[in-house]
Amino acid sequence: xxxxxxxxxxxxxxxxxxxxxxxxxxxxxxxxxxxxxxxxxxxxxxxxxxxxxxxxxxxxxxxxxxxxxxxxxxxxxxxxxxxxxxxxxxxxxxxxxxxxxxxxxxxxxxxxxxxxxxxxxxxxxxxxxxxxxxxxxxxxxxxxxxxxxxxxxxxxxxxxxxxxxxxxxxxxxxxxxxxxxxxxxxxxxxxxxxxxxxxxxxxxxxxxxxxxxxxxxxxxx
Amino acid sequence: xxxxxxxxxxxxxxxxxxxxxxxxxxxxxxxxxxxxxxxxxxxxxxxxxxxxxxxxxxxxxxxxxxxxxxxxxxxxxxxxxxxxxxxxxxxxxxxxxxxxxxxxxxxxxxxxxxxxxxxxxxxxxxxxxxxxxxxxxxxxxxxxxxxxxxxxxxxxxxxxxxxxxxxxxxxxxxxxxxxxxxxxxxxxxxxxxxxxxxxxxxxxxxxxxxxxxxxxxxxxx
DNA sequence: CGGGGGTGAGTGAATGCTCACTTCCGATGG
DNA sequence: CCATCGGAAGTGAGCATTCACTCACCCCCG
Numbered sequence: 344x345x346x347x348x349x350x351x352x353x354x355x356x357x358x359x360x361x362x363x364x365x366x367x368x369x370x371x372x373x374x375x376x377x378x379x380x381x382x383x384x385x386x387x388x389x390x391x392x393x394x395x396x397x398x399x400x401x402x403x404x405x406x407x408x409x410x411x412x413x414x415x416x417x418x419x420x421x422x423x424x425x426x427x428x429x430x431x432x433x434x435x436x437x438x439x440x441x442x443x444x445x446x447x448x449x450x451x452x453x454x455x456x457x458x459x460x461x462x463x464x465x466x467x468x469x470x471x472x473x474x475x476x477x478x479x480x481x482x483x484x485x486x487x488x489x490x491x492x493x494x495x496x497x498x499x500x501x502x503x504x505x506x507x508x509x510x511x512x513x514x515x516x517x518x519x520x521x522x523x524x525x526x527x528x529x530x531x532x533x534x535x536x537x538x539x540x541x542x543x544x545x546x547x548x549x550x551x552x553x554x555x556x557x558x559x560x561x562x563x564x
Numbered sequence: 565x566x567x568x569x570x571x572x573x574x575x576x577x578x579x580x581x582x583x584x585x586x587x588x589x590x591x592x593x594x595x596x597x598x599x600x601x602x603x604x605x606x607x608x609x610x611x612x613x614x615x616x617x618x619x620x621x622x623x624x625x626x627x628x629x630x631x632x633x634x635x636x637x638x639x640x641x642x643x644x645x646x647x648x649x650x651x652x653x654x655x656x657x658x659x660x661x662x663x664x665x666x667x668x669x670x671x672x673x674x675x676x677x678x679x680x681x682x683x684x685x686x687x688x689x690x691x692x693x694x695x696x697x698x699x700x701x702x703x704x705x706x707x708x709x710x711x712x713x714x715x716x717x718x719x720x721x722x723x724x725x726x727x728x729x730x731x732x733x734x735x736x737x738x739x740x741x742x743x744x745x746x747x748x749x750x751x752x753x754x755x756x757x758x759x760x761x762x763x764x765x766x767x768x769x770x771x772x773x774x775x776x777x778x779x780x781x782x783x784x785x
Numbered sequence: 786c787g788g789g790g791g792t793g794a795g796t797g798a799a800t801g802c803t804c805a806c807t808t809c810c811g812a813t814g815g
Numbered sequence: 816c817c818a819t820c821g822g823a824a825g826t827g828a829g830c831a832t833t834c835a836c837t838c839a840c841c842c843c844c845g
Contacts, residue, residue, distance in 0.1 A: 407834095461681065464682045467601045479755065487757065520742040522734065532695075617825065619827080
């Protein structure tokens with residue numbers, strides 16, 4: 344991932360001809376969305392940044408919307424995949440470290456996805472189309488898989504029996520989601536205390552600790 | 565609030581002349597945003613819904629952006645205010661009930677604000693303008709005030725001393741934020757299990773419980 | 786020579802906003 | 816008490832601009 348938090352395809356084989364410009368278009372679109380925002384990400388700007396003509400876009404993508412959808416699907420960190428692997432790791436390593444890893448992946452993921460997801464809400468019919476194309480990979484699967492993981496740890500006794508895994512997962516994922524929102528909102532001019540803690544790493548450990556203290560069995564019980 | 569979750573001014577005095585059309589414009593804009601989305605909320609549509617000419621909008625608002633900002637400020641439930649009252653209530657009632665009340669207010673608030681806030685991220689300069697106009701009433705104050713409340717309860721011994729109030733507040737507010745996002749994303753066609761629990765009230769109690777079990781001193785400690 | 790990849794020059798449709806103008810109402814002054 | 820005036824509120828008709836998208840046409844490789 345580069346500094347935009349955008350996945351770039353392994354550039355081992357230097358992509359030739361059609362595939363190359365296609366990739367350049369997606370890279371250009373992803374970069375523009377992350378820097379100047381989605382409304383300023385026009386077909387003209389994408390073409391200019393990709394070093395091709397506007398008409399060339401339409402040789403590779405049906406319309407502008409498809410470009411955005413492909414960016415979201417091919418250039419976003421695969422958060423859902425990363426979280427889906429968690430249940431298999433139940434019992435190994437520490438719960439705390441696994442959850443912290445989720446936070447470290449989830450915050451950048453949401454920070455990148457937010458502008459596009461947010462703009463989706465600007466037009467419900469576009470949102471409906473995207474929701475349909477997403478199929479069963481909807482955003483609820485992140486907390487859903489995390490809840491599965493917590494359930495697995497619960498069976499192993501590493502998470503207290505009284506815990507509601509769905510609610511706990513929602514708390515953690517929600518905190519990441521909100522944190523990403525705040526980081527975007529106060530781009531570089533956050534007032535004092537708006538982002539607390541300041542560093543991403545501190546946020547991960549503090550948030551997980553706050554959640555864990557309610558999840559793991561207290562030592563005196 | 566009406567079914568859009570939009571605040572309408574007390575209509576006791578039936579607003580005459582200028583103030584009336586101004587209010588009608590804001591109502592029309594708020595309704596359009598909530599129904600057809602922000603991109604379809606054009607000046608022409610606002611004027612039509614408000615029953616006045618497009619030019620009339622500009623007698624009351626400098627530009628379209630100001631209409632949106634005023635809607636956000638004058639028609640949104642005052643979440644920050646509601647949460648700011650909490651610290652004063654520390655020691656009275658139950659912590660659990662106070663937090664559940666926050667959830668019950670926060671979810672509809674975020675559900676209403678999300679389309680506008682999300683679209684803000686589509687154009688960073690518009691976001692910067694809005695952030696400046698918001699002054700010190702930024703979105704971080706919600707979790708910030710909630711953290712203050714938790715600190716107050718902490719001093720009273722009703723919240724365990726080891727708790728990080730900022731992290732705990734972030735968890736709860738984040739869960740509400742994310743819940744609102746999911747409710748909007750799966751407008752009426754949520755796949756099974758996408759919204760768990762289904763009812764808003766169950767969500768409030770389950771979420772608060774999951775958080776509390778890490779906040780209040782465990783009985784055996 | 787055929788066709789995939791690429792281009793420059795448009796096109797129609799919106800959109801935000803302005804302009805010149807009218808209407809209405811309340812304050813002012815004789 | 817009425818004539819007059821000034822300004823706020825409102826309007827219809829555009830204007831400039833931007834946008835996504837298309838068309839006719841090339842170039843070059845297999």
